[in-house]
Amino acid sequence: MTKLILETKEQIAQLKEEQQNALAIYLQKHLALILQQAEREKRIEENTYTINDFNEETQQAII
Template identity: 95%
Template sequence: MECDRTIIFDLAVGGCQSATISINTVSQKPPMTKLIQETFEQIAQLSEEQQNALAIFLQKHLALILQQAEREKRIEENTYTINDFNEETQQAIINIEEQKNLTVCANKESLYNELGI
């Protein structure tokens, strides 16, 4: 999908004068989702210092954040694997599958709480 975008640069030109340059581009990327747009609007309300702190955090941790989000989505959609759970939960699942150290609970909710799911 192609999107027309206009990029506007405001340049300081000597003293108090300024000039605006407008460049039209065609991007191959689809338009941002509504959720991303709303997030950017929230970020725009932050102070410059807060925006910089957030940007640094995201740069350092983006891969981990995306992995965690994908893992949570798989669990929510019931398309997960045992590797999507922490080590303690993985071991509990293995124990159940191998009939070792079985956890007995009154209901499904209690079982999930016991397993940390």
């Protein structure tokens, strides 16, 4: 993993600053989504979930 991170960092360093900023924004957005999904999955596993933790189709089936 460390090697992969270092290689990725080197590749990012080769990008123009504008491209680096665009990539950073993209990564922040998608990392936030991944973390939100992980939190939902954790709540479901721990049985501390709410109906909002399920997708719309599942919510309709529950109601």
